[in-house]
Amino acid sequence: MRRALASLATRLALLAAGLLGVAAPAFAIPQVVLVQNSGWMEPFYSDPGSAFKPLVTELVSSVVQPGDALVLAAFNQSLPGAPSPRALLSEQADAKTLHAHVQAALGGLQMARKPGAGKSGGAALADTDLGEAVNAALSQVLGGKPGLVWLVTNNRNSPNNDQATAARNREFYALIHRGAAIDKALAFPLRMPVKGAHYSANGLMVYVFAAGREGTRALDALLAAGRVQRVITEPPARLKPLDRDTVRLVPRRVEGAPGVSLAMDAGGRLRADVEPGATAPSTRIQWQLENTIYPYTIADASISARSMLAGENRPIELAHHEVKQLSPGRAEPLASTLQLPVAKLPGKWSMAALKSAGSAYVLPGQIELHLAGQRLVLSQAFRERMAALFPGDPLPEIFTPPAEIQASTAVLPLEVRVHFGSGPLLALIGGVLAALAAVGGAAWAYGRPRRVQLTVEDELRTVHTRPGATQPIYDKAGNQVARLKTTLFGHQLIDLREGAQVRLGP
Structure with a gap:
């Protein structure tokens, strides 16, 4: 079995490596799409009204960009004579042909059977090993390099038809949470009721695993561009990371600092616009503290904040230091006092001000919000949704974060922008011109016969x-x-x- 898996993984790796060696745009990222075809998937293949294959086709066509190396493979559980995963398509994506190629590759895909089983042997349908498939994609196809791995499954992880799915799921989630190869992991639970000859199902799960920082950046870019949302409208459930960016600060109002205003730009950066005459050493800011870690409720945590600006690392005074029962997508008010780097701002006659005349002098920095003693619990609404999509599946318990994750940090990029008018520059230019005229006049007078x-x-x-x-x-x-x-x-x-x-x- 190992030899067969190694042989297939090697073949997939060569295919992917060959694609990566082809000249491609700088943004190209390899993507591996794993589609489950074990016995537990029977209703998704046999139900005439199943949207399973069309969903996968549209998803791959949307998220795989021109120039990306694509490996599309079916997976179940590897056995001697029946390796898993099995390549269906390997190519460098072309926008003109991608949809048709994926559709054709999935068109002939059927449920896999164990070696030696007859065509009618329902009990001999292949079992499922989620961890094996993901490991093969990360270590063999990607070869430990950055990329994205998509996993389309009914969430039944049962190697050798093991009924202890809870234990098998724990092994799968240990790979996600504790595996160094995965930097970011999301899950999309989808409603897809299907009925087959042997089983029926209510839902399907689509996972995406980002390997390496480049993989994470590529995934974030796909989400920001709405390429996943074109096909999957459900919000992604975050599996990893759970120790950063669990909350977000949104400014609402500035108090006690005339000439200072705050706003968020399109890139999520906080901009503090400061007039040249503003001299207040601090400003009171009313924020909204939002939970951004769907589907988890922040049951409790202690919070602290710091600002790093103009080489100064200063604590931010918060009106309160505890968060309790903050559910996903919800926000609560938070007041703070932010120290402004007044002494570090250039005067209106300084060289920096004169260079920035008519625009803005930009001082980059950031605000860090730290949550200590963080305790996350799965939201009740998500539990209910999962129970409806996967009845009897202990999966929601497995979504519980690892015990060692008890803190997180959220970073808010910050720019202090001082707006200098053109008056001082024009006055300086006028003075320089007058001086030059005087010097010229003196030179002419000096040299005149x-x-x-x-x-x-x-x-x-x-x-x-x-x-x-x-x-x-x-x-x-x-x-x-x-x-x-x-x-x-x-x-x-x-x-x-x-x-x-x-x-x-x-």
Whole structure:
């Protein structure tokens, strides 16, 4: 069995590696889609009205981007002579052909049977091993590298037809919560009532596992772009991580700081717009503290906050330090006092202000909110939904977070933007231009030729000179009798010979 699984995994890895070696856009990310075809899936395949295959086709067509390496595979439980997963499609995605290729690959997919079973041997339908399939995708197909793994299943994890599904599910969730290969995991429980010859079912589960930071970024981008929501309108249940971004701060009102306003931009960044004359050292902010960790209720936690701005790490004063029974999607008010880096803001005549004239001087930072002693419980509404979709399945108990996760941190990017008008810059430009004009005028005046009238021995002479020049003056006999010195401010006779008849003017 191991040898067969290793052989198949190697083949899948080669297919994926070959795709990854093809020139692709920089954003391309490998995606593996695992579709369950064990005996527990019988009604999804045999019910004429089943939307199972169309759902998978539309989901893959929506989330796989052009240039992505795609491996589509069926899985059940690997046995000698019946390896699992089994590749259905491996290609570099092309937007023009992707939908048709996925539809064709799934069109011939049927329930798998154990080796040696006859076509009518219902009891010989293959069993299910969720952990085996996910491990093969992460370690063999992706080879431990970043990517996304999608798992479409009826949530019956029963290797060797083991009826202890609760224990098997715990093993599966240990892989998710404690496995280092998975950075982020979401689950989408879907209503899909189907009825087959042997079983009936009410729902289907779609999981997505992001491997590596690049995988997480790719998954976040798919969600932000609404590519998953085009097909699955149900909100995703978060399985991992449970130790960060469990809450969100949304500003509502600013008090006690004239000239300061707060707003959230489209990217989820908090912007504090500050007028140049604002000098208040702190501001009181009214927030909404939202639970963003569906489907968990934050039963209780103690909260603290800090701001990191302009190289200063300061505590934020909170009106209260406890959160209790905050259900998913709900919010509660939270008041705080935020210290403003007044001393770090440039003055209106500073070089930074002049460079930012007409725009804004941006000071980046962040606010960190820490939840200690965090206790999460599965919301009652989610329990009821899961009970309706998967009756008798102990899965909701398995959604309970690991005991070691008792804290989380939420980071809110922050920008302090000081808006400087153009007045100081225009005044400076005017001053510089005036100074340049004065210097230019002085230079012209300094270099302009001058005419000076002298009387030498009753003879009127006109001498041409320039500021800074000194030239000799001669009498009628050709003897030097003086020197004429010219400055920017006038003329002067120097070195007069005794008895010389020389004077300025007629």
